Amino acid sequence: MSPKRIGIVGYGHLGQYLTNAVLDHPNLELAFVWNRSLQALEGKFDDQYICQNLEQCTQFSADLIVEVAHPIISKQYGPLFLSTADYLVGSPTALADQQVEDSLRSAAINHGLYVPAGAFWGGEDILKMADRGSLKGLKVTMKKHPSCFKLEGNLKGVNARVATEAVTLYDGPVRGLCPLAPNNVNTMAGAAMAAHNLGFDKVRGCLIADPSLRDWHIVEVEVLGPKVAGRDFQVHTVRRNPADPGAVTGTATNASFLSSLVRAGGKGPGVHLC
Structure with a gap:
């Protein structure tokens, strides 16, 4: 071969x-x-x-x-x-x-x-759900030290003003976030492609600047599926990727x-x- x-x-x-x-x-x-x-x-x-x-x-x-x-x-x-x-x-x-x-x-x-x-942890499983049309909701939250963000547009410089407490910089459709943080949210874009029955407009992205995160990038994935026995199918994963302050991507990237x-x-x- x-x-x-x-x-x-x-x-x-x-x-x-x-x-x-x-x-x-x-x-x-x-x-x-x-x-x-x-x-x-x-x-x-x-x-x-x-x-x-x-x-x-x-x-x-x-x-x-x-x-x-x-x-x-x-x-x-x-x-x-x-x-x-x-x-x-x-x-x-x-x-x-x-x-x-x-x-x-x-x-x-x-x-x-x-x-x-x-x-994007669990991407293959989410892709399978999207293929079946059973994926009902997807939210990806990324939390990083403020110095790790490279932001554009109306978010440019906002992270530099985050000093002592965590601040939500954006919470909404991934399509709107990608041009504002093109270097930081490739994971979310990948999620929107995997969740193709929802796409960039219905997959939610949440970006949080947290000054306490000096050693980690945290990615949370929340999945909502169909009702099973009258109750919603849900999955919530949390990924902690080691990273130094100022690093756009984690060391495992x-x-x-x-x-x-x-x-x-x-x-x-x-x-x-x-």
Whole structure:
């Protein structure tokens, strides 16, 4: 069985981790690396691995293209990626834009669009419920130290004013939150994709800045299912991911994303959770 050829889009902390992991993995092979600043790649790779322009991605014979750069990449290049390979969207907040989601779903006719589970515990079970239409409600709450948030729009700078007590920054549809915290709520975007019968408008996201959380990122998932014997089916999980103040993602994120990368690909057209 030939190694799976991986194209990596983005060479920040996560991109560097994934690139090294691919180079060390017996069943993976590096197809290409792209970064907005090519200077970051100079002297680290042979020219054959450097993609200077993403329009050229089809020339590298990748089996799976992995985006770990910025949500705008999926809007600009996602359909092109899917024309030549499976595509793992590492910034699924991009999919909160309905046009982007629609364009990628339409493009995933020969290859698969993969959404990483990330910190979204129980995603496969929720996907199964969504497939059956039995998922009635889903709420994802993320609690982090105020310094861990990178916020935009009308939330920009609000976290910096959180001093002594926990403050709820947002509580509402995930679609409205994604553009306000595109670096922080990829887990929620993944949840909205898994819970496809509810989608970005009916999955609720709650963002809480808590100055007491100096060592953890906390993700709570609340699931509401059908009535069983006259009572609502409910699941409530709490995930505590070790993290330092100021860290956008927890320390377990890199390994979790690598697991998603290894699992992604080969499932055919359509949208898949990994």
